[in-house]
Amino acid sequence: xxxxxxxxxxxxxxxxxxxxxxxxxxxxxxxxxxxxxxxxxxxxxxxxxxxxxxxxxxxxxxxxxxxxxxxxxxxxxxxxxxxxxxxxxxxxxxxxxxxxxxxxxxxxxxxxxxxxxxxxxxxxxxxxxxxxxxxxxxxxxxxxxxxxxxxxxxxxxxxxxxxxxxxxxxxxxxxxxxx
Amino acid sequence: xxxxxxxxxxxxxxxxxxxxxxxxxxxxxxxxxxxxxxxxxxxxxxxxxxxxxxxxxxxxxxxxxxxxxxxxxxxxxxxxxxxxxxxxxxxxxxxxxxxxxxxxxxxxxxxxxxxxxxxxxxxxxxxxxxxxxxxxxxxxxxxxxxxxxxxxxxxxxxxxxxxxxxxxxxxxxxxxxxxxxxxxxxxxxxxxxxxxxxxxxxxxxxxxxxxxxxxxxxxxxxxxxxxxxx
Numbered sequence: 001x002x003x004x005x006x007x008x009x010x011x012x013x014x015x016x017x018x019x020x021x022x023x024x025x026x027x028x029x030x031x032x033x034x035x036x037x038x039x040x041x042x043x044x045x046x047x048x049x050x051x052x053x054x055x056x057x058x059x060x061x062x063x064x065x066x067x068x069x070x071x072x073x074x075x076x077x078x079x080x081x082x083x084x085x086x087x088x089x090x091x092x093x094x095x096x097x098x099x100x101x102x103x104x105x106x107x108x109x110x111x112x113x114x115x116x117x118x119x120x121x122x123x124x125x126x127x128x129x130x131x132x133x134x135x136x137x138x139x140x141x142x143x144x145x146x147x148x149x150x151x152x153x154x155x156x157x158x159x160x161x162x163x164x165x166x167x168x169x170x171x172x173x174x175x176x177x178x179x
Numbered sequence: 180x181x182x183x184x185x186x187x188x189x190x191x192x193x194x195x196x197x198x199x200x201x202x203x204x205x206x207x208x209x210x211x212x213x214x215x216x217x218x219x220x221x222x223x224x225x226x227x228x229x230x231x232x233x234x235x236x237x238x239x240x241x242x243x244x245x246x247x248x249x250x251x252x253x254x255x256x257x258x259x260x261x262x263x264x265x266x267x268x269x270x271x272x273x274x275x276x277x278x279x280x281x282x283x284x285x286x287x288x289x290x291x292x293x294x295x296x297x298x299x300x301x302x303x304x305x306x307x308x309x310x311x312x313x314x315x316x317x318x319x320x321x322x323x324x325x326x327x328x329x330x331x332x333x334x335x336x337x338x339x340x341x342x343x344x345x346x347x348x349x350x351x352x353x354x355x356x357x358x359x360x361x362x363x364x365x366x367x368x369x370x371x372x373x374x375x376x377x378x379x380x381x382x383x384x385x386x387x388x389x390x391x392x393x394x395x396x397x398x399x400x401x402x403x404x405x406x407x408x409x
Contacts, residue, residue, distance in 0.1 A: 035330060036281040127329040128322060130311035131191055132287035142225075143194045143238055146308070146391025150195070155310065155393045158325050161318040164401040171358040174186065174304050175212040177365055 005081065007045050012077035015052045023053040031123050038137055043120070044091050050116035051098055069101045114140075121145045126154035181257060184214040187302045188254065189293050190222045191309035192356045195390040197226075197241035201356075201383065204363045205253045211366045217257040217302070221292045223249065261295040264347075268295055271344045272315065276323060277335040283326065285311055298347045305353050310393035313355075316348045356392045357384055357402060364406050377407040 014022035027049035080090040121138040172178045230242040248254040290312045314322040372379040
């Protein structure tokens with residue numbers, strides 16, 4: 001499948017002009033696309049849109065010591081957009097740059113790429129894709145997705161058709177506790 | 180051979196219950212009710228063997244808790260020749276709903292294997308916290324409406340696949356970890372909390388929710404009222 005150049009251009013323009021909201025919108029569009037049109041490429045772009053958005057957002061990444069890393073990201077995205085680098089090369093390079101950024105000031109056990117995958121997985125689960133399927137798509141363990149999803153409002157956004165009384169009555173019958 | 184009073188457990192419910200430290204509830208329920216809790220080889224591999232074999236530190240404790248339950252036969256591994264039926268159900272199940280002209284790949288091998296196992300072994304009760312599989316069994320049109328809401332597009336139903344899938348699941352019922360906690364409460368699991376047992380069941384239901392059980396806040400309130408009246 002040919003790489004979607006428009007996505008690369010959107011990533012490049014948004015990051016180079018420091019437009020966090022544009023990256024956020026792109027992230028949202030890509031996650032929606034993953035529901036019906038999963039590809040490793042779309043997943044990688046969604047991860048990047050998320051991760052680069054975080055880079056723009058975090059106060060501590062604005063300092064001068066991160067300038068070289070930000071430039072490297074811009075140049076890699078530009079190279080990908082212009083066809084100077086391949087998709088594989090660019091993703092590998094961008095992942096290394098992100099690692100480099102985080103290594104200067106490590107704050108979390110999970111790096112930004114893993115956090116992106118967890119968020120994407122939980123979002124897809126919230127949209128209606130099964131837990132097992134999203135774990136398979138993103139490589140994130142079910143336990144991690146459940147832990148994240150459990151602390152969101154995703155389960156409250158769907159009206160349950162079976163009332164609690166009815167469901168519990170059935171459970172009581174199964175376990176021999178009905179009156 | 181499957182015992183008459185049987186419940187087939189999905190990995191999702193075991194994950195959320197082990198994470199919230201309610202694994203010992205299974206022993207109590209099994210002893211007092213005679214209901215057997217079964218797991219498939221796929222579930223055992225996923226939540227015990229795999230985490231322990233590659234030393235996934237974050238999940239090792241849960242895996243060890245579940246291994247202990249399996250070793251004591253509180254959770255029993257059960258096998259059925261599900262390969263063919265699982266393939267068939269995957270093919271059907273992932274071609275029921277269509278959006279933007281494409282099928283929505285909803286469920287994976289593990290989830291489908293649970294349904295196939297239950298179907299082949301005539302197990303009617305599934306213990307599942309995972310929302311999509313549960314809705315596909317219980318309320319497929321609610322799932323369709325939800326997908327339409329989330330994707331902001333119409334979702335079409337392949338009627339043939341839908342009817343075919345329904346044939347396998349129409350007699351199945353799903354209960355969640357919160358229902359199991361309610362049963363455990365009625366069996367005295369929370370007695371050790373003394374006068375705080377009503378608070379304890381409420382806290383336990385919230386804990387299960389935060390650990391990933393697909394339950395709404397208003398359902399928890401309804402459960403607390405239902406269980407603690409009297």
